[in-house]
Amino acid sequence: MAEVAEQKPVAMETMTINGKTVSFSSGETILDVARRSGIYIPTVCARADLPSTGSCRLCIVKVEGARGYVTSCTTPAEPDMVVTTNSEEIEKLRRGILELILSEHPSACLVCAIRETCEKFNAPSSKAGRVTGCNMCPNRDTCELRQLVEYLGLEGIRYPLLYKGLPLERDDPFMDRDYNLCILCGRCIRVCQENLGLSAISFIRRGHCTKVGTSFEKLHVDGNCVFCMHCVDVCPTGALTVRGSKWYGYPDSEIPTTCILCERGCELVIDVKWNKVMGAHPTRDMNAGKREYCVKGRCCLPALFNSPHRLKYPAIRRDDSTMIYTDWGYVIPQVSEAIARYKPEEIAILCSRSLTDESIFALHEFARVFAESNVFYIVEGEIVFPSIEKSDKILKDIKLLYATEANSLSKEIEEQFVSLEDIIIQDIYPSPMSRSPKVSAILPATVFTEMDGTKSCAGNRRKSVTKAAEPQGSAIPDWEITVRVGTALNSADFRIKDFRSIQNHILRHPWVIAAVPMAPKDSLTYRGSPIADFVPDFRIFVEGRVQSKGEVHF
Amino acid sequence: MYELVEKSEIFNVHKMVIKAPGIADSMKPGQFCIIMATEFSERIPMTVSDWSTDTGTITIYALELGISTLELARMKVGGSLYAVTGPLGTPSEIRHYGTVVLGGGCYGIGGIYPIAKACKEAGNEVISIVEARYSPMFYHEKELQQVSNQVFYATSDGSRGKKGKVEDVIAEMLERGARVDQAFFMGCTQMLERCSEATRPIGIPTKVALNSIMLDGTGMCGACRVTVGGETKFACVDGPEFDGHKVDWRELQQRKSAYTEQEAVVYQSLSHECLAEKKLRGEL
Numbered sequence A: 001m002a003e004v005a006e007q008k009p010v011a012m013e014t015m016t017i018n019g020k021t022v023s024f025s026s027g028e029t030i031l032d033v034a035r036r037s038g039i040y041i042p043t044v045c046a047r048a049d050l051p052s053t054g055s056c057r058l059c060i061v062k063v064e065g066a067r068g069y070v071t072s073c074t075t076p077a078e079p080d081m082v083v084t085t086n087s088e089e090i091e092k093l094r095r096g097i098l099e100l101i102l103s104e105h106p107s108a109c110l111v112c113a114i115r116e117t118c119e120k121f122n123a124p125s126s127k128a129g130r131v132t133g134c135n136m137c138p139n140r141d142t143c144e145l146r147q148l149v150e151y152l153g154l155e156g157i158r159y160p161l162l163y164k165g166l167p168l169e170r171d172d173p174f175m176d177r178d179y180n181l182c183i184l185c186g187r188c189i190r191v192c193q194e195n196l197g198l199s200a201i202s203f204i205r206r207g208h209c210t211k212v213g214t215s216f217e218k219l220h221v222d223g224n225c226v227f228c229m230h231c232v233d234v235c236p237t238g239a240l241t242v243r244g245s246k247w248y249g250y251p252d253s254e255i256p257t258t259c260i261l262c263e264r265g266c267e268l269v270i271d272v273k274w275n276k277v278m279g280a281h282p283t284r285d286m287n288a289g290k291r292e293y294c295v296k297g298r299c300c301l302p303a304l305f306n307s308p309h310r311l312k313y314p315a316i317r318r319d320d321s322t323m324i325y326t327d328w329g330y331v332i333p334q335v336s337e338a339i340a341r342y343k344p345e346e347i348a349i350l351c352s353r354s355l356t357d358e359s360i361f362a363l364h365e366f367a368r369v370f371a372e373s374n375v376f377y378i379v380e381g382e383i384v385f386p387s388i389e390k391s392d393k394i395l396k397d398i399k400l401l402y403a404t405e406a407n408s409l410s411k412e413i414e415e416q417f418v419s420l421e422d423i424i425i426q427d428i429y430p431s432p433m434s435r436s437p438k439v440s441a442i443l444p445a446t447v448f449t450e451m452d453g454t455k456s457c458a459g460n461r462r463k464s465v466t467k468a469a470e471p472q473g474s475a476i477p478d479w480e481i482t483v484r485v486g487t488a489l490n491s492a493d494f495r496i497k498d499f500r501s502i503q504n505h506i507l508r509h510p511w512v513i514a515a516v517p518m519a520p521k522d523s524l525t526y527r528g529s530p531i532a533d534f535v536p537d538f539r540i541f542v543e544g545r546v547q548s549k550g551e552v553h554f
Numbered sequence B: 001m002y003e004l005v006e007k008s009e010i011f012n013v014h015k016m017v018i019k020a021p022g023i024a025d026s027m028k029p030g031q032f033c034i035i036m037a038t039e040f041s042e043r044i045p046m047t048v049s050d051w052s053t054d055t056g057t058i059t060i061y062a063l064e065l066g067i068s069t070l071e072l073a074r075m076k077v078g079g080s081l082y083a084v085t086g087p088l089g090t091p092s093e094i095r096h097y098g099t100v101v102l103g104g105g106c107y108g109i110g111g112i113y114p115i116a117k118a119c120k121e122a123g124n125e126v127i128s129i130v131e132a133r134y135s136p137m138f139y140h141e142k143e144l145q146q147v148s149n150q151v152f153y154a155t156s157d158g159s160r161g162k163k164g165k166v167e168d169v170i171a172e173m174l175e176r177g178a179r180v181d182q183a184f185f186m187g188c189t190q191m192l193e194r195c196s197e198a199t200r201p202i203g204i205p206t207k208v209a210l211n212s213i214m215l216d217g218t219g220m221c222g223a224c225r226v227t228v229g230g231e232t233k234f235a236c237v238d239g240p241e242f243d244g245h246k247v248d249w250r251e252l253q254q255r256k257s258a259y260t261e262q263e264a265v266v267y268q269s270l271s272h273e274c275l276a277e278k279k280l281r282g283e284l
């Protein structure tokens, strides 16, 4: 009870907005109170998750007794204040403000007579290097300026349209900037400076030439920018875009999931279109810049997962030693026969740290029954057996290697398996190893955006992974491959049958997952494959960072 | 290799003057060429907007859209294109019609120039109408004026000429009682359709330069199939010009957007020839 007594009393005062009595606590602005009370006030520069500056003036309201109009985003609420947020006069002033903003913006499409038919015709908006109007703008389908035009019923722009004529800034990895579209709202600067404390960008130059930029207009990759793209998230216009994720219009669906590229396990929303991962961003209602996202999860996933190099179909080695593509119905019995040819102590399983908990557990269960629990990981190029009683000595007995991240198998590691006869690969990308004559089968697995599951991340948190996109080709989740092969081997001891039974076993044997090493946050690979091999801009980012700062962190 | 001798940008439209003497020698109005920026590039069709047998050059105006035109946009004077194939397509039919109206939008602003020039030389009264979003987006202007009896402008924002589109200028002309014997249009599919609808009611013979997706440009692959008057035609050899009143526009638009997904996906792993990369290679 003592705790309650110590709590500060919350000062709840009241004020009137549009004739409605509303309460507020000290420190709130008129805009805060209005938003909380479900009263809409249009804004361009203000956002609930950013500090306000009152620069666009679109949020003006009338306060009884005060002269003129005040910006509601910067004016503190006061007891007994009487506020009007919408009158004919205010709307007129707002239209005037918006007209001015739009006159220094490529707004021709907004005033075009055939706007509606043209928009229907160009859906999604047409691609363009330089945006000359909404119908060539990557922002069109989510544009805040266009929403304001609708809301205020703006029918024309009385001022001549001025095009700034600034050069396109496309020389950084991942990020395209066209400041001809910028309306100088300053949101990008505030999220970077105030929310994240990075200050990679600021207003540079003066007066009419004011623009957003880095100091001395250096490339972002050479400055403090971490490519978290929160500036893109808050920009109301198409000025800032993620190059690889800008031309699909509005996604068919937005699926929240967890990025499991590293131990942090960031919450992400996947934009899905054509059943593919087209973009990844923080949840839209999440406070912008609560935490910086790393460039891997924010920018690399589409190129990484839609890569034409992905393994798509099961392949098997024929008697004449050539590899042919086949289907699961044929390959599963072949693989289980190959496994049955060896004694359990002759089999080892390379488990990838990047797999979901279910897939990892399935491999452990498989190893327990068919491979004397010979599960190992490759951590920083070294073989690691998590169970202490296993030692490197077993390496020389191994004849069959079942590898789920073949790209981390270096020549040196392979050479440690002196008696190796057969390799089965279960992976997402090809590898130098997959060309080895010892490989008898290649099984294509899904990536984490193509499957449901859970992942144990740093801080003992188990997070959910949700299927967003369709698998490539006939790839299936790792756990499912393991269940199918294990079931074909027909042992009463093999306890897992499906996703649910795996999850039940994880609950009963939590130590299995707890012993799995995690991918460090600075990892440059996914499932043993260098991300840079599949995402050209990532290579530029990493090498650029190493060149300018000597190291790279995420 | 085909050297790029001149290059400039006018609002996303890249003027490229390319050394290609063989093509310049045999080019006719209404024809196009197929170009590849590099050995690994896609083949893309581009209308030849101007050429000179003296300098052995051709001029194209390329709009930057997806990655193939991005490659063109990034090229610098002195660089070379890997391949330029042409002339391709059936040339425009040029004869003495009387009064000819030519309408151009996007790359058609430049593309109608050689047709206008030839029509003028054939003794026609040439009226050119060009449309753009704003006034500074017009290009190849002096040249077009030289070969036209009149040039009309239409802009979306009204900053130059008529506030509206080419068809609005035509409607106004027809209202004033102007007589038009032949119309030619070049631009995006939507513009071609709108303009054809404007000339249909009074039956002005109308030719439109179609831009269906092309691969070989020589009638072999069938990628460029269009339906005109119920018949299947190959735009690359039977066209690109067809009777605008007989084109199946819905089918054309559908076929043109057949690869929207692939075009968006390929943009994801665009290998980016950017400043940052050049710096890494020590070129800056």
Ligand SMILES: Cc1cc2nc3c(=O)[nH]c(=O)nc-3n(C[C@H](O)[C@H](O)[C@H](O)COP(=O)(O)OP(=O)(O)OC[C@H]3O[C@@H](n4cnc5c(N)ncnc54)[C@H](O)[C@@H]3O)c2cc1C
Residues within 6 Å of the ligand: A127, B032, B042, B043, B044, B045, B046, B047, B048, B060, B061, B062, B063, B064, B065, B066, B067, B068, B069, B070, B107, B111, B210, B211, B212, B213, B214, B215, B240, B256, B257, B260, B263
């Ligand atoms: C006869 C003809 C003449 C043309 N003349 C010009 C010109 O003078 N200037 C100009 O800028 N453009 C011209 N085009 C259009 C130009 O070819 C396309 O804009 C270009 O191919 C787009 O390639 P991309 O990879 O940059 O874009 P993408 O992202 O691949 O595609 C964007 C859009 O361009 C169209 N397109 C894509 N590939 C082709 C292709 N191989 N053939 C035709 N259209 C395609 C599709 O409709 C697609 O939706 C012409 C097209 C034709 C058929």
Ligand code: SF4
Residues within 6 Å of the ligand: A105, A106, A107, A131, A132, A133, A134, A135, A137, A138, A139, A140, A141, A143, A144, A145, A146, A181, A236, A237, A238, A239
């Ligand atoms: S930012 Fe919005 S208003 Fe501006 S061109 Fe893009 S879609 Fe149109």
Ligand code: SF4
Residues within 6 Å of the ligand: A181, A182, A183, A184, A185, A186, A187, A188, A189, A212, A231, A234, A235, A236, A237, A239, A240
């Ligand atoms: S780039 Fe976007 S967020 Fe930044 S000031 Fe300009 S319009 Fe605002």
Ligand code: FES
Residues within 6 Å of the ligand: B213, B214, B215, B216, B217, B218, B219, B220, B221, B222, B223, B224, B225, B234, B235, B236, B237
């Ligand atoms: S482009 Fe191949 S047939 Fe016309």
